[in-house]
Amino acid sequence: MVVIDAWMQHPTLRHLNHEMLESLRRWTGLELAEQAPPVSATVAALAEADVEIGLACAWYGPNEVLISNDEVAEFVAQSDGRLRGVAGADITRPMHAVRELRRAVNELGFVALRLVPWLWQLPPTDRLYYPLYAACVELGIPFCTQVGHTGPLRPSETGRPIPYIDQVALDFPELTIVCGHIGYPWTTEMIAVADKHANVYIDTSAYTAQRYPAELVDYVRGRGRRKVLFGSNYPMITPAKALGHLDELGLDDEARELFLAGNARRVFRL
Structure with missing residues (x-):
């Protein structure tokens, strides 16, 4: 069973202990960390679930960088090929953000951009995102984002598939959009948007x-x-735990392979 993990991160201490993640620590039983885990621990967690490639994301937010693109590049370099980089950017500085994305893709070898709208408290239809969407199309990489309610202590409105993802896909039909976190409690909306737009996917x-x-x-x-x-x-949920009840889903061989690796390999051009 070959697996590609489309949304994970190797955390920094700044990321692990941020106040907005208190609710996730409460749900998962994690304590405040004294130090960030080594890359070898993340690699071991991926290997436990036969994850061939984990797409390790940067985290940029207002006035702070929780995991920088350069830190992600260092983690990738230490991972023996197990990690690939997904860029972040500061949307409040549009030209700097576009240049940083181009650097991350062209110089660091990153395979996608991820922006988390609840972190910015701006829906993905805000004009500040649009230069980056155009850059993703030019660079031939997917745009990854969060849909559904917000587990961290931030408002959830920015995670609605309709109208936000629907409108972005209409404005940028060439943009590949990967919507993480299923979209619950708007899962039916998310499925409808994925059906409607050829380049919209769900993780x-x-x-x-x-x-x-x-x-x-x-x-x-x-x-x-x-x-x-x-x-x-990951690290909020390990791949092994996430896949623990996979056999109960009743997937046939084709659906199982596409879900676990085939779709990600195609979408991210791995």
Whole structure:
């Protein structure tokens, strides 16, 4: 079983202990960390679940960088090929953000951009995102984002698939959009948007297989088998835990391979 993890991060101490993640620490039983884990620990967690490639994300937010692109590049370099980089950017400085994205892709070898709208408290239709969408199209990389309610202590409105993802896909039909965290409680909306737009996909990060909504499981089994990617949201959930009840989903061999690796390999051009 070969797996590609479409949403994970190797954390810094700044990321692990940020106040906004207090609710996630409460849910998962994690304590405040005294030091960040070594890259070898992340590699071991991926290997435990046969994860061939983990897409390690940077985290940029207002007035702070929790995981920088250069830190991600260092983690990738230490991972023996197990990690690939996903860039972040400061959307409040549009030209700097575009140049940084181009550097991350062209010089650091990153394979995507990820922006988390709740962190900025701006929906993905805000004009500050649009130069980066155009840059993603030019660079031939996907734009990754979060949909659904917000586990961290920030408002959830920015995670609505309709109208936000729907409108971005209409404005940028050439842009590949990967929507992480399923979209719950708007999962049906998220499926509708993925059906509507050829270049919109869903990843299952932040959920274990036993917690996937029934409508998403039906989608993966059927017409959506080429539209859904596995993600864990490590270190909050390990890939092994996320996949612990995979056999209960009733996926046939084709749907299982596409979900675990085939779709991500195609979408991210791995």
